[in-house]
Amino acid sequence: MISIIRKFIRNDLFQGCPNLIATPLNFFTPVNIIDLNISRWLEAHIDRSASLTTFSKNLVLADVCGDGEYRLVLTDLKLENNEKSRLKIYKGTVLTSDQTLPDIPSSIISFYTSNYDSKIPVIGVACGPDLLIYKNSKPYFKFVVPPLPIEALEHSVWNRLSEDPNIDLQSTLDDLSSIPYKSLSPRSQKLLGLQTPLEIKDFISKYKSSEPKKFAPITCMTTLNRSTQDKQSPACPIIATEAGQIFILDPQTFTPMHEAISCATKAIPCVLQAAGMYDVEFRIVIACREGSICLLRRGWLEGKVLIQATANIVDIVVIPGDHFIMTATTDRMLQCYTKRGNKLWNQKMNTDITCLCLIPLSHLSTSLLGVGLRGGSIQLFQGRHLVDIIVGTETPSAIAFGQLGQEEHVMVIITTGGAINFKILKRTADFNFGDGEMNSNPIQQTKPLPLPKRSKLFLEQSMRERQNAVDMHQLFQKDLIRLRLTAARATVQMQSNQSSIGNEQELVKLSAQVPLISPNLTYKIETKVQEKDALVEDNQDSLQDSKRLLRVFVVRKREAKPIVAATINMPPTDLSFLL
């Protein structure tokens, strides 16, 4: 029985019950669909010829000049060999700065370095193993992740090459190629790729004086406020590398303050999200390419796996406040997990999810989640409710929301076609949160019902129920009939017992009590006169008698026939007891 109810509830909560969606009280009523069509966004600017190639986590909105005019900073990826990627800064809708980057950038962050100097944040761009820091749009500092250990054999090969000029090249190269290609340093990989002996000789003579080094490129970054939650307070950059290392850097000196690995097993981080403060307590949520989502907290040297997703992770966002982890996967699923990794709900999208974006709305004291979908639309969710749809023609590849220029609520959308689109949230947009709450009570339930855990006992019981359903039903019916029979018998018994001391027509009952056994016996005889089940009168007569047989008559005045007659047999007085 319970198992069936449980199945029903699960269906309702997690798959969305078709019956519920059709009910008029539901959120998806026609009225609300019309509401969704009224745009809450102002179309500020669109440039279809920007030809940008920018992915999620590659654009930030920051006050990079310290004048209160927030600018859009993004990296424009160029994947062709002859073109260099670029770092671009937009003031409003106008491109004001454009500089080349040495390598293909993986991610970009912006943070304040200290409390004391002028309030100008720096820009951090991850290019290969380097974190390039720009201040005032100029290169300022470079942090290189610590090198990885080199294979012992590779080390000895390069030692031999540098010490002995007449070494047998072929055998040395054979030694090198015996090491798995993946674990070689880039220099050795290049050496093995060279064809002619002349090239090889040149290459060796060029590089033999220095030790080979192997670096893991930075895959993703984020920032974590150091000691206060203030917007302009210093924040530590957090970087994750291809080798699974996580570094938390000091915002002033750019030296690692804490080093950890993403997970006990090999997992390559692809998205980092941090909450809290470095000096107090923090949580870093790491989405890995292997599909796991790990958690790293203050003092931990190793992340703990929270969630194992079934499909590849596209993007994750941690909602501030309740720390829910919103996960988008390649199987078109948007999933919501608690901070402990318990799944709350999921929603299947009609098309692929390309990017996610957090939309904090402090004036409405809530945060929305923007979900960029293939085809061009962006759906905005509050919790699990769809509150707005932004319709577009091109698939968004990256979305950012925040202050731009003087305007606080700007959404910047970069599409896969390279267009850049600025939208401004209307001041009057309220997303009908109040109506939503009232109309969608069944779906509003973000907390799951407190279902008991599926214990072994429960599973066995439900299995038995399924196998012996007919027997169990018959047994239950038989027991029920027996119970009814017993009850009926008892009733008949009661009635036959009462007939001697009661008169059903007059509704009078007698009962005798002997409260104390003593030589002067006191009998208490109660006469109950009932009228239609209600007790009307309650007379108590006390009389003293020493006789063993007692006859009691209840008579009406001026009537000879008693209404009730009773004979009470007293128990023999126990003299020994009395003495």
Added chain:
Amino acid sequence: MGLFQKLAFFLGIKRKEVNVLVIGLNNSGKTTVINHFKNDEEKVEKTEIVPTVGFSVEKFQNQNLAFTAFDMSGHGRYRDLWEHYYKDCHGIIFVVDSSDRLRLVVVKDELDLLLQHPDVSNRRIPILFFSNKMDCKEALSSVKIAAALGLDKIMDKPWHISASNALSGEGLQEGVEWLTQQIREYITNKNL
């Protein structure tokens, strides 16, 4: 206007007090515009002008008309306040930052909200637009601003747009003179 009336105005006998509402987005230069019209002893140093919180009330005179200007804050969270002052004002000064191309749509949105408001929509209230910050490099011309805001669609109210530079005071006097004229007409018509 007859000779006698003119004389009366000149002598300041028939002095009128009017309320004008100064609105526009934050950082468009409303306070700087008002600051220009104030007496020399009340003027604030231009570098010391800070974003207005809520609103401030300033008084100045132009052509014997005593203006009480309600300098509203343009910040998003204070824009709700504007509509409470629509009822009692005789003219509106709408300051637009002509260099802020991104927010021109926001200006249009706010203007539409203003024009649709019941306290404004059925009155012939004059609206003066300042296309401010004309000295900026990326500033749009007042014609372009007028086109972007769709001012040509305002049929039932007198409006005027003048390019201005509130820092130097350029264009401000011209605009306010137009507004003074319009308010005078508005008040005379209303009294008739």
